[in-house]
Amino acid sequence: MQQDNKPIIEVKNVSKFFGEKTALDNINLSIRKGEFVTILGPSGCGKTTLLRLIAGFQTASEGELYIGGKEITQIPPHRRPVNTVFQKYALFPHLNVYDNIAFGLKLKKMPKAEMEKKVKAALKMVGMTDYEYRDVNSLSGGQQQRVAIARAIVNEPEVLLLDEPLAALDLKMRKDMQMELKEMHRRLGITFVYVTHDQEEALTLSDTIVVMSEGKIQQIGTPTDIYNEPINSFVADFIGESNILNGTMVRDCLVRFCGQEFECVDKGFGENAPVDVVIRPEDLYIFPVSDAAQLRGIVQSCIFKGVHYEMAVAVGDYEFLVQDYHAFEAGSEVGLLIKPMDIHIMQKERVCNTFEASMMDETHVEFLGCEFECPRVDMSDSSRDWKNVKVEVDFDKVILQDNEEDGMLTGEVKFILYKGNHYHLTVFSDWDENVFVDTNDVWDDGDRVGITIPAEAIRVIC
Numbered sequence: 001m002q003q004d005n006k007p008i009i010e011v012k013n014v015s016k017f018f019g020e021k022t023a024l025d026n027i028n029l030s031i032r033k034g035e036f037v038t039i040l041g042p043s044g045c046g047k048t049t050l051l052r053l054i055a056g057f058q059t060a061s062e063g064e065l066y067i068g069g070k071e072i073t074q075i076p077p078h079r080r081p082v083n084t085v086f087q088k089y090a091l092f093p094h095l096n097v098y099d100n101i102a103f104g105l106k107l108k109k110m111p112k113a114e115m116e117k118k119v120k121a122a123l124k125m126v127g128m129t130d131y132e133y134r135d136v137n138s139l140s141g142g143q144q145q146r147v148a149i150a151r152a153i154v155n156e157p158e159v160l161l162l163d164e165p166l167a168a169l170d171l172k173m174r175k176d177m178q179m180e181l182k183e184m185h186r187r188l189g190i191t192f193v194y195v196t197h198d199q200e201e202a203l204t205l206s207d208t209i210v211v212m213s214e215g216k217i218q219q220i221g222t223p224t225d226i227y228n229e230p231i232n233s234f235v236a237d238f239i240g241e242s243n244i245l246n247g248t249m250v251r252d253c254l255v256r257f258c259g260q261e262f263e264c265v266d267k268g269f270g271e272n273a274p275v276d277v278v279i280r281p282e283d284l285y286i287f288p289v290s291d292a293a294q295l296r297g298i299v300q301s302c303i304f305k306g307v308h309y310e311m312a313v314a315v316g317d318y319e320f321l322v323q324d325y326h327a328f329e330a331g332s333e334v335g336l337l338i339k340p341m342d343i344h345i346m347q348k349e350r351v352c353n354t355f356e357a358s359m360m361d362e363t364h365v366e367f368l369g370c371e372f373e374c375p376r377v378d379m380s381d382s383s384r385d386w387k388n389v390k391v392e393v394d395f396d397k398v399i400l401q402d403n404e405e406d407g408m409l410t411g412e413v414k415f416i417l418y419k420g421n422h423y424h425l426t427v428f429s430d431w432d433e434n435v436f437v438d439t440n441d442v443w444d445d446g447d448r449v450g451i452t453i454p455a456e457a458i459r460v461i462c
């Protein structure tokens with residue numbers, strides 16, 4: 001890999017708005033020359049928008065973009081040293097492979113002999129030598145995508161942008177193409193910026209992964225960093241299967257969860273601080289119950305996953321996901337053990353909902369675009385700004401309803417995190433603000449819901 005430390009792409013304080021919608025929220029990113037960077041995140045998080053801004057197909061609402069040290073925020077796509085490969089091959093169906101690849105070079109009026117040399121080199125690079133006179137419609141999906149890549153690299157861009165280029169291929173073909181892309185990146189030595197929602201693909205291909213959610217960058221790091229040290233529960237959950245539990249950091253190197261204290265290696269969270277505890281399923285040791293067990297439980301289910309077994313183990317009212325090469329049958333009593341260094345502690349992003357609010361009168365407060373009844377507030381102090389208060393609501397006090405009309409307001413379930421003994425939901429309200437909810441009910445991503453907040457759940461903070 002021909003990497004040096006010079007940034008080739010710099011994204012500085014970039015935001016993108018579509019009307020009311022914030023697709024990108026103050027993005028800062030620096031990509032080194034020769035790096036393979038993957039932008040990873042769930043559908044709608046803004047990955048494609050970020051790639052399109054770098055390509056120049058869209059312009060930033062705020063902030064600046066630089067390529068090779070030159071500001072390119074307002075430069076049109078064809079004058080940027082980048083080329084894009086899209087998910088849909090977007091080849092010209094009436095042209096053969098050669099003419100598809102040569103298209104851009106012909107526009108540049110390149111002499112024929114030079115063009116032929118370049119097209120052949122590009123075909124060789126993607127493993128498609130001898131295919132130049134084939135009709136593109138006669139090629140398989142994988143071959144068509146290779147031609148699309150050849151068409152992009154024949155222009156010798158400094159940066160290749162790839163927007164889910166393998167998404168339309170079947171699993172086997174996708175795996176083969178992943179290996180080929182990695183090899184191509186090594187041979188070409190150019191910078192690859194790759195967009196995907198597939199965690200495994202990101203972990204396999206990248207030097208650096210940029211994890212995004214809701215228009216914001218959550219974490220930037222190497223695949224091992226992101227996998228082993230996820231910065232928050234969103235990244236931990238998104239990047240692989242994890243047990244994520246509520247815990248309390250008793251003091252440095254001692255954490256409490258599942259009703260027990262565990263040694264860990266994390267420091268600096270303070271004393272008795274609420275934290276998220278992340279344990280990977282493969283880091284839980286499972287064995288026939290004995291005194292060595294830190295936790296005792298009953299196996300609920302056991303599924304063979306090809307190489308390992310995946311078991312759900314009930315420990316009190318918690319459920320742990322455990323992976324092991326040995327199977328323990330459903331119903332068996334088992335012990336679990338976790339090494340201190342396999343317990344990952346993460347700062348909680350929030351411990352309750354907090355909303356900007358405005359008092360209407362002593363028992364009514366407005367937030368989330370609605371008027372709510374609340375416990376009586378003494379408003380006699382007229383020096384206070386009662387139109388600018390905060391309201392706190394505990395996660396488990398918010399009520400979700402199947403029937404949207406039953407709610408005081410409505411929203412959509414956006415993100416579901418299983419926390420061992422309950423679900424933590426992010427509900428995007430139609431007021432455009434998130435409401436976080438703890439519940440035992442099972443909801444699906446995308447469910448439309450009614451949201452109700454009872455008066456006694458509202459704490460007005462002046």
Ligand SMILES: Nc1ncnc2c1ncn2[C@@H]1O[C@H](COP(=O)(O)OP(=O)(O)OP(=O)(O)O)[C@@H](O)[C@H]1O
Nearest residue numbers: 018021023041042043044045046047048049050197
């Ligand atoms: N031209 C547009 N007009 C209005 N809203 C848009 C436009 N393009 C994108 N958005 C919105 O911006 C947000 C980010 O979209 P974007 O396509 O970047 O997400 P993504 O992470 O690439 O998702 P996917 O994987 O589904 O393509 C989405 O909510 C989307 O609906």
